[in-house]
Amino acid sequence: MFELIDSKIERRGSSQWDDKLVFATKNIFVEPSAGPGWRSRRSGVQVRFSIPAGGRGDTTIVQEFGPKDYGALAKAMVLSDDRAALKAFATAIALLADEKEV
Structure with a gap:
């Protein structure tokens, strides 16, 4: 959480x-x-x-x-503050990549 x-x-x-x-x-x-x-x-x-x-x-x-709403949430985040949203997406992707390498 x-x-x-x-x-x-x-x-x-x-x-x-x-x-x-x-x-x-x-x-x-x-x-x-x-x-x-x-x-x-x-x-x-x-x-x-x-x-x-x-x-x-x-x-x-x-x-x-639900997963079908992720696109709408992502669009709203990018339209609100594209730099903060893209930074958060990149951080999440990097964490996922690190977990898969272990």
Whole structure:
């Protein structure tokens, strides 16, 4: 599991009376969806975070991105900041190459 350090989740109201930021969290994690002993039998990536529930406690939310969505995510990343996105892709490819050589 990897922590996303430059991301945030915001919850806003949907009415004209409640259109201000209600809550933001910085405790966001990403992990592979599939693998031995993992929660999902499907391949993909899960983004996981918690927000305060309506009553007491927290609500955990999991967003799963399947492999068919990787292209859309990559395009959005490149359009947002092409240098940062390409650097991240290159780092990931280099790590994968190092693992395969071992």
